[in-house]
Amino acid sequence: MPLTPEQQAEIDAQRATPRPTLRAVSEGMEAHLYKASEVLDHGFVRVIDYMGDDNAIVQAARVSYGAGTKHVSNDEGLIRYLMRHWHSTPFEMCEIKLHVKLPVFVARQWIRHRTANVNEYSARYSILDREFYIPQPDALAAQSTVNNQGRGEVLTGAEAERVLEILKSDAGRSYDHYEEMLSQDGQQGLARELARMNLPANIYTQWYWKVDLHNLFHFLRLRADAHAQYEIRVYADAICEMVKDWVPFAYAAFEDYRMGGVTLSSKAVDCLKRMLKGEDVTQETSGMSKGEWREFQAAIA
Amino acid sequence: MPLTPEQQAEIDAQRATPRPTLRAVSEGMEAHLYKASEVLDHGFVRVIDYMGDDNAIVQAARVSYGAGTKHVSNDEGLIRYLMRHWHSTPFEMCEIKLHVKLPVFVARQWIRHRTANVNEYSARYSILDREFYIPQPDALAAQSTVNNQGRGEVLTGAEAERVLEILKSDAGRSYDHYEEMLSQDGQQGLARELARMNLPANIYTQWYWKVDLHNLFHFLRLRADAHAQYEIRVYADAICEMVKDWVPFAYAAFEDYRMGGVTLSSKAVDCLKRMLKGEDVTQETSGMSKGEWREFQAAIA
Amino acid sequence: MPLTPEQQAEIDAQRATPRPTLRAVSEGMEAHLYKASEVLDHGFVRVIDYMGDDNAIVQAARVSYGAGTKHVSNDEGLIRYLMRHWHSTPFEMCEIKLHVKLPVFVARQWIRHRTANVNEYSARYSILDREFYIPQPDALAAQSTVNNQGRGEVLTGAEAERVLEILKSDAGRSYDHYEEMLSQDGQQGLARELARMNLPANIYTQWYWKVDLHNLFHFLRLRADAHAQYEIRVYADAICEMVKDWVPFAYAAFEDYRMGGVTLSSKAVDCLKRMLKGEDVTQETSGMSKGEWREFQAAIA
Amino acid sequence: MPLTPEQQAEIDAQRATPRPTLRAVSEGMEAHLYKASEVLDHGFVRVIDYMGDDNAIVQAARVSYGAGTKHVSNDEGLIRYLMRHWHSTPFEMCEIKLHVKLPVFVARQWIRHRTANVNEYSARYSILDREFYIPQPDALAAQSTVNNQGRGEVLTGAEAERVLEILKSDAGRSYDHYEEMLSQDGQQGLARELARMNLPANIYTQWYWKVDLHNLFHFLRLRADAHAQYEIRVYADAICEMVKDWVPFAYAAFEDYRMGGVTLSSKAVDCLKRMLKGEDVTQETSGMSKGEWREFQAAIA
Known part of the structure; x- marks a missing residue:
């Protein structure tokens, strides 16, 4: 259960007080705001803020293409046209801000998407919590024998048990040692910026991540793909569920032309x-x- | 008067229908939404959408710096601290979308700020309007004798008259010829993407421009500066008035540390x-x- | 003829003095260095500098993928694999710097590619030359009747003559007036930053443009495409000729998978x-x- | 000793074969090419390639500012002028590519500089080496009591011994378990992309990192600063030594106006x-x- 009672209370409070705005409002997204969508054993994704909706994409396209867009009869058709012809700038006119809690090794893949804004929890300033990703039995896969970066069959039996035992005990011991080194009880206490180096890559971190819709689609195409590592794909899948409700026409076009699309030489x-x-x-x-x-x-x- | 009655009616309609949202709302910015702030003779800036407020900056900083920010007693103090120490990422968590109408030579300077999203009116698709920037008499300045990229005294008398006459008649003639070349009356009509090449750089274009607050401050520092060309500075000044009402703490810190700040070697x-x-x-x-x-x-x- | 004797002499001097380097050298690109490839009536593209070659792409990929790339038997196969699977970061490891002279309306399209470095000639600081793009007769096309942003048949006869006459005389008159307003002969002289606004969009400007190979391929895919405006396509075509000699394996893969590729929904x-x-x-x-x-x-x- | 005999032999071979080029050559940088500058206990930085020199900055500025720069009498003066007035685009015309071996927790700070190109060793594809950063005794600092993100006095005696013992034994045990989980000896072997999650943040990774000089200076200003964490500062310091020899005028201006500069509100x-x-x-x-x-x-x- 990734959310503490305090966090849930804060979310409830934020959701209890709607305020009037003159901005574009996406009803579908309002229903998601602040709510944490749970991912993996301690992670989550939740929408903190958004800008724009399907209509904002259309509106921006009509600024650019002026009379040139009039023959496309409706908003959905225009959005499909833009997606099909790689007119990416109108999609950049929507923006989303997410709060994500995720294991460090997932964060390291995620951050390679450079066109985004990030504020990550700093282990130089503050102490990390004792929370580690331990895979569910059905995610404990063997190395693929055909794909250097893929997974094969699920491990079972004694081997699976040994792996889980290692992951759990090493995580626990590392965190005990982290606390022991930081402790100022009868000693000076190691600097936080040094002590963190002892923690393994399955510890959880968190960040605010803000990105425009065009770059988010690029992220989702790569990370919600069947070839993406399972542990980042589940985050991408959770985000897809939100985007579908936020900008339904754009998401449908994305599914048809990008996720389900094929590029031929x-x-x-x-x-x-x-x-x-x-x-x-x-x-x-x-x-x-x-x-x-x-x-x-x-x-x- | 840059706004047509149709545009004004559209703005009035957009402003008439507030809707509930759970997102952060900046009361100061709501008052600006959609309203056109008139700039130069036919230009304007208006806010189409925004994300975040002063509190969103604080909130993002607290994610990053965790307990490390607790000793800063209040939001204003924390925002000043972030600005003073060049912690730019929390400011990136706010975003603004503007609709700007501006002369092409101003647009050419503006677009050099690369970290932004843009949808510009396309003269390949559509026909530009007959609107040109003609400077007011007090903006008609001589070349500076001390600064290669600056202005000196205001031109007066016959010289000023000659310049204004040239600008007006060349603009008018160019536009007449633009229409003449495009015309399909008794002829095929030149392609729009070619005909536009005859139009001078004081013709107006328009775009949607979306940028985060950190990059907007960078733009404003350079373009609201006394050394910036007058014709872009008036746009920057108009945007400053909006930002001041949107994120008052951040704007005050920006004024103190950036606009009024001095860097010494x-x-x-x-x-x-x-x-x-x-x-x-x-x-x-x-x-x-x-x-x-x-x-x-x-x-x- | 876009090059002055002085420019040609400078190019000859630069090409006369090879120096030893330990860096990766592309023989194919050395043959292009500094030489101007003429484009349109007064424009050109020339390579000022480059970093990397086909092998640099392979080398970077082998850092990333380590043992994972060993089964791909040769460099060409690996480069094709990277291109096919959208592994773009190794292509970012090559960089090129071009000197381009181009009409302003082409520059305005070009600059929309944001991930590049640019130093453009500044008409605030300096006076532009009297050089305008006047289309060749076979580039003088009518507006397409089926495509809002395209061209149709070539104009002929009296209509073509009228268009060319307008373009030439308006350009000439604008430039005469530009000089007249700038003149300090018996008057103060208008500021350069103002006088330039009278010049039409077919005047030539120039810039240094530096970009990595991945982003260059993106530019070329859009601008060397049959749907791109002819006046930017000829620049893209000229650059293609250089890239083909610089990184032959990467260029061949780009042609097969991107230029000649098709994306299906x-x-x-x-x-x-x-x-x-x-x-x-x-x-x-x-x-x-x-x-x-x-x-x-x-x-x- | 971070370099294996094989690596040293490869470097020697690369340095043994100069080739002629027509490009700008920086003699100072040629002397650094490929040589590893050792950093921390197993890390290094080495220059793989570079583009441009001091003169390339001047050349780009002269394209932009044309006659406007003629009054600045010499190259050094012009470079200082550009740096003082935040004219950043000419500095973007130089580019450097580094090969860096560094602990993961340093890599996590480094990667936050988004305007760069990166190819990192992938632990999904390949197996990481048994190399961990263990601080020297004089880098083993206590948490600062005045600065939430800083270090205080150096730990000594039994506390220092305990910390070093923990870091060493946890690293060793984690790596043993990593190998044990990966092993295909009598078992299937856990997928590499999962096994890596057990490794602590002081394990070494490596990457190619390519950046332009303007963005490199921004990186160095933040990371060679006294407030930066020691473990990244030593990398920044090593890079400073290279840049000083590569572009001596630009580096001197950077030291005077940025590193040694002060911004006052x-x-x-x-x-x-x-x-x-x-x-x-x-x-x-x-x-x-x-x-x-x-x-x-x-x-x-």
Whole structure:
């Protein structure tokens, strides 16, 4: 249970007092505001603030394209057109601010998305809590034998038990030692900025993360993808649920053109044309490498 | 008068319908929303949307610095501390979206601030309006004789008249020719993306511009500065009036530490220390070049 | 002829004096260094400096992916893999600095690519030259009747003559007036930062533009595309010729996966699968709008 | 000793084969290329590539400011002028690529500088080495009692011994368990992307980091500062030594105006003016808070 009673009380208070605004309001998003969507064993994502809605995207596009957009009859059609033609600037006109609690090794992947604003909890200033990510049994996977960066089957039996025992006991011991080094009881106490180095990467941190919708879609395309590491994908999935309610037209277009979309190389397009004409194309006659051919087959089979 | 009756009616309608929200609300900014602040002869700035307020800055800082910020007794003190110590990330947690109508030569300076989102009116898609910036008599300045990028005295008499006559007649003729080339009356009509090349840089364009508060302060520091070109400074000044009402603590800290602040080199600090001890320091004994000494004198005199 | 004898002499001097370096050297790019590739009537692109080569991409990827990349047998295969799987960071490890002379209306499109470094000639500081883009007859196109932002047939006869006459005489007159307003002969002379506003958007400016290879590819994909405006496409085409010699493997992968690549929506992929199974799919049974269907047909026909 | 004989041999080979180039060459930087500057117990920084030199900054400025820069008589003076007046774009025209080996908790601070390109070693793909940062005795500091994010006295005696013992034994045990979980000897072996979560933040990682000179100076101002954490400051210091030899004029200006510079608020400037006139100003009459006054005193005393 990631939320303390104090946190839940604070959320309840924030949700109890609506105020009037003249700004664009997304009803779907208002329902999510401040509520924590629980992720992994101690993590969460919650929306702290947002700017804009589907209409804000349309409004910005109409500034840019003026009369040029009039022939697209409705807002949904225009949003689909923008997404299909990679007109990204109107999507940048929406912004979201999230509060995320997440393991450090997930945070390290996440932060590689540079076009965002971040305020992370600082372990130089303050002491981290005793909270570590320990995978559920069904997330305890073996190294993939075919993919260098992937997972294979779920571990079971004695091996699974050994792994969980190691993760739990090492986390506990590290945190005991962290407290012991920090302690000013009968000793000076090590600087916080040094003591934190003993903590493993499954400890939880938290941050405020603010990003525009275009860059958020880029994040979601990579991190809600089947090839993303499970532990970041569950955060991306939780965010998808919020975005779907925030900007339903934009999210639907994103699902169709990005998440479910496929990019084919010019070689692949050539093969496709030949196949549609009835030719029997094989890897040997495709001009593609074995890897490319395998991925092409997976995309269209 | 930059606003048409239609635009004014649209603004009135937008302002007439407050809706409830659970988000942070800045009362000061709500009063500005959608209203056009008139700038130059046909330009304006108006706030389309905003995210956050002074409290959002504090809230983000407290996530980062945790217990480390508790000793700063109040929100204003914390915001001043953050500004003084260049802790910029909490200020990035506020965002503003503006609708700006401005001459193209001003837009060209403005766009050099890269960390922002922009949707500009496209003259490839649509036809520009017949609106040109013609300076007021008191803005019609001679080239500075001391500063390569500055202005000197205001032009008067026959010279001023000649300049205004040129600007007006060239603008008018260019626009006539623009329409003539575009016309499909008895001819094919030149492509819009080509015809626009005949229009001078004082024609008005417009855009939506979205930026976070940290980057907005950077823009304002450079563009509301006395050395900025007058025609962009008036836009920066108009935005300052909005920001002052949006985030009053942050704006006051910005004024004190950035707009009114002075950066001294290590050489200048050395001189200052000697001067405070009663020594009579001259340019020759300062170690500074003439230019640096002149600027140093201006800063502390 | 865009280059003055002085400029040509400077280029010759720069090219005459090779110096030893321990850095990665791209022979293909050395052959381009400093040489101006002429574009439009007075413009050019020339490479001022570069960092890295194909091997630098591979080297960076091997830092990231370590043993994970060993099974990819060669550099070209690895680069193709990176491009196909959108692993963009290794491509960011190469950098290029260009000197570009271009009409202002082209510069205004170009600058929208924000992730780059720019030093543009300042008309506040200095006086612009009398050089304007006047289209060649075969670039003088009518407005497209089907595409709001496109061109149709080439104008001919009296209409073409009238357009060229307008463009030439307006440019000339604007520049005469620019000089007249700036003149300090018997008058004070208008400030340069004001006088420039009278100049039309086909006047030439110039800048240094520095960008990493990943962002350059993004620029080239959009601007060397058939839908880009002709006047920026010719610059993109000229840059393509340089990049091809600089990083031949990366450029070939870019051509195959990006320039010649096609992105299909999930709806389009579904249709494709049905078509490959022999089903006769029409727009009505495709689930796509007419516009999407038309684009889909164009992609695979 | 951070470098293996293999690495040293590779460096020697790279340094043995100069090649001719027509690009700008910085002799000072050539002497650093590829050589590892050792930092902390297992870390290093080494220059992999660079673009530009002092002259490249001047050259870019002269494109921008044209005739406006002619009155500045020499390159050093112009560079100092640019630095003093915050004209940052010419400094962006130089670029550097570093190979850095550093503890993860240092990497986490470093990566917050977003305007850079990074390729980090991936522990999803590959196995990390058994190398941990263990502080030297004189870096083993107590928590500061006055500064929430600072260090106080150096720990000694039994407390220091206990801390070192904890850091060493926890690191060793974590790594043993990491290997044990990964092992495929008689078991499936945990996925690398999961096993890494057990490793503490003092384990070493490595990356290629590419940044322009303007953003590098920003990094160095914050991280070579006395208030930066010691473990990142030593990296910044090592980089300073390289930059000093790469762009000596720019580095000297950076030292004078940024590292050694002081920013005063408008309140502080007012006090200073009063003090220079002989007035005895105290905190009570200064209008500053106690904290501001203390910092002001420290700056000018």
